[in-house]
Amino acid sequence: MPLKYKRILLKLSGEALMGGKGYGIDAATVDFLAKEIRDVASMGVQISIVIGGGNIFRGVQGSLEGMERASADYMGMLATVINALALQNALEKYDLPTRVQSAIEMQELAEPYIRRKAMRHLEKGRIVIFAAGTGNPYFTTDTAAALRAMEIGADVILKGTKVDGVYSSDPVKDPKARKFSELTYMEVLKKGLGVMDSTAVTLCMDNNLPIVVFNLRGKGNIRRAVEGKKVGTLVRGNDGAGIKKKNS
Template sequence: MKQEPGQRHKLKYKRVLLKLSGEALMGDKGYGIDPTTVEYMANEIKKIVDIGVEVAIVIGGGNIFRGVEASVKGMERASADYMGMLATVINALALQNALERIGLQTRVQSAIEMRELAETYIRRRAIRHLEKGRVVIFAAGTGNPYFTTDTAAALRAMEIGANVICKGTKVDGVYTADPVKDPTAKKFDEISYIDVLKKNLKVMDSTAITLCMDNNLPIVVFNIKKADNIKNIVVGKKVGTIVKG
């Protein structure tokens, strides 16, 4: 898609880290990957690549395996977390396939070496891919047990110099309580990192929030299911909730 003259200069965020949960890929199914949902995600990502945004993605694995839940049921935590990391690789490959089918150059970089499937994560190479207009999907979390994919998203965003973390969820922002369970829950248009931590709001885990706070990296929480939301965020429209200092 050809860009209009000056279109790049209208972007509020030039390089974004998109954080997707594994659950976001399963659509209305209770488990696994829904091809129609993955295709929708790919088309939403293409909209921002087409206007000159550099896109990196961190994806969870909760639609296949959740390490924390398995460890609660008796599995040794480190082993359970490694299994969760492998689930994120499956999701990354599914998303890569959907993106490449609609013409986007994509690279999967894994924090755990698996050369037949993905590149090993190398920061400089990831940045070079972004500069060349390729979508980079970071798989296998941080490569370490006990760290969530939220923390991986914050870490990778910092490493690649992203301007913002866009966290796609099932709701349209951050609320005082779960809006699905509590109809009186109020939505925040803007909230500080400290308030997120104090109120124990489930935006991202506390390690990820603290990392973003220490490095002054904004987080936009938005509804991934609403078309054009990501595009509206990068051009500066008010969408969801922004978490910042």
Template sequence: MAEAKPKYERILLKLSGEALAGNLGYGIDPEVIGDIAGEIRDVIDLGVQVALVIGGGNIFRGVAAASRGMDRASADYMGMLATVMNSLAMQDALEKVGVVTRVQSAIEMQAVAEPYIRRRAVRHLEKGRVVIFGAGTGNPYFTTDTAASLRAMEINAEVILKATKVDGIYSADPNKDKDAVKYQSLSYLDVLKKGLQVMDATATSLCMDNDLPIVVFDLTRRGNIKRVVMGEPIGTIVKGE
């Protein structure tokens, strides 16, 4: 019997900073990040090209600091630096499991990361390296979700895989509302109209304008990244009408 082929050839995986904290709630849990690295290696072994964008909420949240009186732009720059710390930790974890990885930062810091250069990023992907995009878009007032959408377009990824703690998109918080209904698939407009917490509106509109599907799935179940890449119907897909 022929080996099943992956559904996607090039993906962008979006991880929240909180995902790296595990049950610590703050900072980086080496065990959790090691597990995620192992799952990414399994996907690389299928011949799929993988780019990553990681949030910074486990270290610093610009929006939260701004709401407490800090200058929003300064707070956002601090948040971007937090994403670079996460990117370096992820790079270390991936290289420990034998996956060659490059970090590209939207804010230049040559001692620790390459500057973001689109063509170079694509070249790395073609060579089977994982590319981690740090420092968001390099601009304040934009979330890492928007950075993920933007980078996914730039590298011609076929899909954004948004890893969360729940197994898809629900009509309400399934942890608080037992009647919450899980959606199998949604259109971008549904997400925007219903105000569903998938990605922020800027990121969602960017995906809608460029017809880039988003799959929201549960990262906490082992092997799920590979399942999504193989096209198994897990999570919720957000796509055009």
């Protein structure tokens, strides 16, 4: 089947690596993700990844508990580097060439983020994991994902979550919650839906970059999203921008 999206940015929350644990990294879950990514890579898709750090430390939570916000956010960025290295290790077990690029320089562990170098890695078939968010406090990894996706010319942001799309309310708490198959950026912002933070959604809206929100735990879901099959919720522009956008 032809690909709808040739170059993707996969956004993973840190919590996605926990599996059934309440904290940290679950090896079986990371291995599952590596296999799913390997499947998509075998199709010739150029893959970049932004990963959060909430399974280890969340800057916002730290600031709520009395920690100075900038310091808390830097700690959160370091947590994303730990997750990036864990995912890199899992991917390389399956012989997938992978590079970690960090927005905070730490040359013993990762390359510094350089846009042109990242694009060259993708063109050569390497998976690029962007770590440390934007390198600035007060910005989430959602915003980092939107920023990096536009910098590298990604066709779509695929946001893997614990649920199978975007709902009108929390489906775990509200049995009457309604799932949306498609939404516009403005609908997401006006309804206050938890797709990504408002800064990230606005960046995507300004650049007509589509977002697909889907259940990361479903086997084959990343592949289905790349092929353009119905999976999760598609967020796009009013004029259909985001549906039409793809490489020729």
